[in-house]
Amino acid sequence: MTLATHNVTLSIDGKDIVSGVDLVIEPGTVTALVGPNGAGKTSILRMLSGETAPSSGFVALDDWPLKEFSLLDQARRRSVMTQHNHVAFDFSVTDILELAWEPFRHKAPFPAELAQSLCQQCDIAELRDRVFNTLSGGERQRVQFARALLQLRGPNDDDTGRYLILDEPTSSLDVAHELDVLRMTRDAARADVGVCIVIHDLNLAARFCDRIVLLEQGRVIAGGSPNECLTSARLTSLYNTPIQVEWHTALDRMVIHS
Amino acid sequence: MADQRFFLAFAMTVALATGTQATACDESVDPSRIAVAGGSVTEILFALGAGSSVVAADRTSNYPAEALELPSVGYVRALSAEGVLSLEPTLLIGEDDMGPPEVVAQIESAGVPTVVIPEVHSAIGIIDKVHCIGQLVGREQAATELVNETLLPMMAAIERAAGDAGGDKPRGAVLLGLRDGAPLGAGLDTSGDGLLSMAAATNVFVGFSGWKPVSMEAMIQADPDFFVIPERGVNDAGGLDALLEHPALRLTKAAKNKRVVTMDGMMMLGFGPRTLGAANTLALSLYGESDEHASGD
Amino acid sequence: MPGVSAVPGTRYSKQWIVLVALAATAIGVFVAAASLGAIAVSPLDLLSERTGRAMQRTVLVEIRLPRVLLASFVGAALAVAGASLQALFRNPLADPGLIGVSGGAAVGAIAMIVFGASVAADTLMPYLVPLSAVAGASAVTLFLYVFSRRYGNFSVTTMLLVGIALNALAQVGIGAFEFLSDDTQLRTLVFWMMGSFGRGTWTTVLPSVAVISLAVAVLLTDARRLDILQLGESDARNLGVDVDALKKRIILASAAAVGAGVAVAGIVVFVGLVVPHLVRMLGGARNPYVLPGSLLLGGALTAIADLVARTVVLPAELPVGLVTSALGAPFFLWLIARTRPQ
Numbered sequence: 091m092t093l094a095t096h097n098v099t100l101s102i103d104g105k106d107i108v109s110g111v112d113l114v115i116e117p118g119t120v121t122a123l124v125g126p127n128g129a130g131k132t133s134i135l136r137m138l139s140g141e142t143a144p145s146s147g148f149v150a151l152d153d154w155p156l157k158e159f160s161l162l163d164q165a166r167r168r169s170v171m172t173q174h175n176h177v178a179f180d181f182s183v184t185d186i187l188e189l190a191w192e193p194f195r196h197k198a199p200f201p202a203e204l205a206q207s208l209c210q211q212c213d214i215a216e217l218r219d220r221v222f223n224t225l226s227g228g229e230r231q232r233v234q235f236a237r238a239l240l241q242l243r244g245p246n247d248d249d250t251g252r253y254l255i256l257d258e259p260t261s262s263l264d265v266a267h268e269l270d271v272l273r274m275t276r277d278a279a280r281a282d283v284g285v286c287i288v289i290h291d292l293n294l295a296a297r298f299c300d301r302i303v304l305l306e307q308g309r310v311i312a313g314g315s316p317n318e319c320l321t322s323a324r325l326t327s328l329y330n331t332p333i334q335v336e337w338h339t340a341l342d343r344m345v346i347h348s
Numbered sequence: 349m350a351d352q353r354f355f356l357a358f359a360m361t362v363a364l365a366t367g368t369q370a371t372a373c374d375e376s377v378d379p380s381r382i383a384v385a386g387g388s389v390t391e392i393l394f395a396l397g398a399g400s401s402v403v404a405a406d407r408t409s410n411y412p413a414e415a416l417e418l419p420s421v422g423y424v425r426a427l428s429a430e431g432v433l434s435l436e437p438t439l440l441i442g443e444d445d446m447g448p449p450e451v452v453a454q455i456e457s458a459g460v461p462t463v464v465i466p467e468v469h470s471a472i473g474i475i476d477k478v479h480c481i482g483q484l485v486g487r488e489q490a491a492t493e494l495v496n497e498t499l500l501p502m503m504a505a506i507e508r509a510a511g512d513a514g515g516d517k518p519r520g521a522v523l524l525g526l527r528d529g530a531p532l533g534a535g536l537d538t539s540g541d542g543l544l545s546m547a548a549a550t551n552v553f554v555g556f557s558g559w560k561p562v563s564m565e566a567m568i569q570a571d572p573d574f575f576v577i578p579e580r581g582v583n584d585a586g587g588l589d590a591l592l593e594h595p596a597l598r599l600t601k602a603a604k605n606k607r608v609v610t611m612d613g614m615m616m617l618g619f620g621p622r623t624l625g626a627a628n629t630l631a632l633s634l635y636g637e638s639d640e641h642a643s644g645d
Numbered sequence: 646m647p648g649v650s651a652v653p654g655t656r657y658s659k660q661w662i663v664l665v666a667l668a669a670t671a672i673g674v675f676v677a678a679a680s681l682g683a684i685a686v687s688p689l690d691l692l693s694e695r696t697g698r699a700m701q702r703t704v705l706v707e708i709r710l711p712r713v714l715l716a717s718f719v720g721a722a723l724a725v726a727g728a729s730l731q732a733l734f735r736n737p738l739a740d741p742g743l744i745g746v747s748g749g750a751a752v753g754a755i756a757m758i759v760f761g762a763s764v765a766a767d768t769l770m771p772y773l774v775p776l777s778a779v780a781g782a783s784a785v786t787l788f789l790y791v792f793s794r795r796y797g798n799f800s801v802t803t804m805l806l807v808g809i810a811l812n813a814l815a816q817v818g819i820g821a822f823e824f825l826s827d828d829t830q831l832r833t834l835v836f837w838m839m840g841s842f843g844r845g846t847w848t849t850v851l852p853s854v855a856v857i858s859l860a861v862a863v864l865l866t867d868a869r870r871l872d873i874l875q876l877g878e879s880d881a882r883n884l885g886v887d888v889d890a891l892k893k894r895i896i897l898a899s900a901a902a903v904g905a906g907v908a909v910a911g912i913v914v915f916v917g918l919v920v921p922h923l924v925r926m927l928g929g930a931r932n933p934y935v936l937p938g939s940l941l942l943g944g945a946l947t948a949i950a951d952l953v954a955r956t957v958v959l960p961a962e963l964p965v966g967l968v969t970s971a972l973g974a975p976f977f978l979w980l981i982a983r984t985r986p987q
Binding site for chain 3 (some may be wrong): 117136139140160161163164165166168169170172174176177178179180182185186189190192193196241303337
């Protein structure tokens with residue numbers, strides 16, 4: 091059971107945005123896509139979520155071509171948090187959370203207690219009656235994150251994997267909430283969810299992710315554990331700016347300076 | 349003179365012939381409470397002495413003054429079925445643009461006989477209307493009197509004036525004020541065209557039918573000798589002088605010579621008996637003072 | 646919204662209360678509108694022993710009932726189509742009249758009146774005219790959608806500007822047909838521009854009511870998907886919604902609802918704008934509540950507007966569009982003032 095891309099290429103107007111990428115998201119792990127702007131990270135997420143079809147190669151969900159799943163079945167197995175953060179009408183936070191349950195509406199009633207506990211974990215319990223559009227960017231992001239987590243908790247058959255796709259989920263968050271979200275992401279992986287995340291902060295990527303995939307101009311240039319993958323030489327060349335990677339003994343983890 | 353007598357006889361024959369042929373006119377109806385949609389019908393009913401039977405009239409019924417006192421059933425083309433029926437009419441008489449058709453059908457289905465008076469834009473058309481309405485409301489005698497004593501003599505007077513003047517007929521244009529800057533001119537098959545031919549004048553706009561906006565160049569090319577414009581059109585344009593200064597009109601013979609006839613719109617174009625009077629007035633003003641003008645050409 | 650509880654159950658029960666109240670209002674308005682008019686006759690007279698005179702019966706059955714029915718259905722259609730288009734475009738100012746959809750329907754209907762007479766039998770016209778109106782409305786809606794996709798999502802201002810342009814184009818179309826034809830039916834152009842339910846007879850009302858019922862049913866079944874669409878197209882897709890199919894259905898069904906109404910009643914503006922907003926104010930923005938709420942309130946308000954139009958200047962009547970505009974235009978201004986700062 092994996093969510094995987096097999097040699098996918100995405101061409102737009104004759105230009106390869108993504109070239110020959112093989113990527114495997116395994117349940118129980120967090121995989122980070124790392125690389126400079128324009129490296130094709132979001133495009134790969136879109137192909138993983140089925141929003142964009144690859145120009146060649148294919149995406150497989152639990153060893154079966156993704157495009158052969160109905161949209162509803164896809165929604166029952168994986169949730170996606172995009173960077174879209176606007177709702178035209180006065181939907182409350184509770185309204186937004188309820189939408190996460192739409193794929194499971196006919197299978198089970200809305201899990202009010204689970205939703206409440208997710209809200210507390212995401213620190214949005216106080217916001218539940220507020221209109222989504224009146225929230226700050228960070229608050230909205232936490233609501234969307236809670237929605238993505240809730241969508242993963244629907245009733246499914248036992249033999250299906252679950253996947254969480256996150257596109258810069260912490261871009262508007264303060265430090266404390268950023269750590270909260272990444273810890274909850276780790277918790278999700280611990281509950282056997284396969285996570286793929288795009289994240290810019292290299293330290294956080296190193297600290298919270300099991301696997302790092304380094305991307306440059308649509309190609310994978312390195313993949314593996316943070317220790318293997320994130321080297322000073324590689325990062326300096328990838329970002330074209332001096333980057334130092336050290337082991338911080340007091341913290342007992344790697345630290346990346348730029 | 350022989351010509352003239354022949355013409356009168358012909359007119360009467362046609363009038364009687366068409367009057368009896370039209371099935372609508374000889375329908376047997378109860379004319380005790382009449383709702384009217386069309387100013388000319390109202391005018392004729394009052395002229396025939398049936399005004400007291402009229403219980404409602406539309407907004408185009410502005411003559412005689414008593415008609416203005418009647419309950420208004422709205423615009424002739426936008427009647428209200430229930431509104432008309434609420435006045436409990438025994439008969440609905442309308443001009444041929446009475447509508448909408450669905451509403452007229454509903455009024456009929458509620459048991460009110462509906463008669464549409466055919467509209468022909470000529471003196472004979474007017475005489476026809478008078479006979480038709482006279483027959484409907486049981487006042488044939490009054491209708492015949494109106495035709496013989498007022499309408500036919502007017503036709504004769506026009507004929508006489510035009511005949512006496514001889515030569516080419518004056519060329520005129522009937523305009524409905526300035527719509528969006530361009531004057532709306534009467535082409536073929538319009539009441540305006542009918543008015544001109546009734547007044548023994550020629551319509552300059554024979555290149556199109558219906559009421560159409562006339563461009564500046566088309567107006568200059570047509571170069572009418574005179575204009576006929578409803579009073580309201582003149583008022584809307586800010587008076588006669590302002591109207592004649594309008595670029596679309598300014599360069600015509602009619603504007604240069606200030607030959608403009610204005611009258612009440614319904615009188616001019618409603619094609620009731622008054623319209624024959626209007627044609628008579630128009631003819632007299634054209635031919636009565638046309639000597640100098642004709643020699644000027 | 647401080648008064649609203651966080652527990653879903655109570656929010657829904659509030660929405661249910663509003664819907665039940667609206668349903669009661671709609672039924673009350675229907676009965677009142679069927680009972681009032683220039684002629685004193687009400688449906689109750691038919692039930693009682695004294696059935697009244699035949700003429701009164703005809704007035705009630707042949708004139709007033711089809712008219713009230715038409716007004717209610719067209720109002721419901723416009724309100725549901727307005728709410729659906731607002732959800733589709735994710736823009737609170739979408740109204741079938743303001744953004745040109747009704748204008749497109751009018752052009753379609755007039756084109757069929759002018760050209761159809763020469764190609765089709767008169768007996769087919771009651772069906773061809775609404776069909777052509779639906780085609781015109783679909784064309785405009787589709788154009789709006791393609792345009793909005795191509796140039797990013799519509800801001801509130803862009804949508805209004807595009808609406809002005811499309812309505813101007815519709816005016817050109819109507820003006821051109823007016824010039825081309827001296828058809829007596831076209832002389833009643835004011836009918837198309839201001840709207841009237843005075844043409845409601847059973848033969849014209851029933852086909853429209855059938856089309857409207859079908860189209861509104863389609864829109865109602867999509868209410869939940871329209872909610873999900875509010876998260877954005879990608880997010881909706883990721884929640885299992887076939888966004889392209891949804892858009893096609895909404896465009897076609899709302900165009901059908903509007904077109905079937907315009908073909909019989911002309912352009913009635915502001916109903917599609919005002920009603921969904923009032924419904925949202927009463928009970929929130931979720932479409933499974935807003936769409937049925939709009940259906941009920943749209944039917945009721947339009948029946949009231951028609952009642953006013955046909956009774957204030959007895960025995961004549963006003964164009965109903967005059968009444969809805971008189972109510973809707975100030976509301977619209979208020980809405981713009983409220984929406985702009987965001």
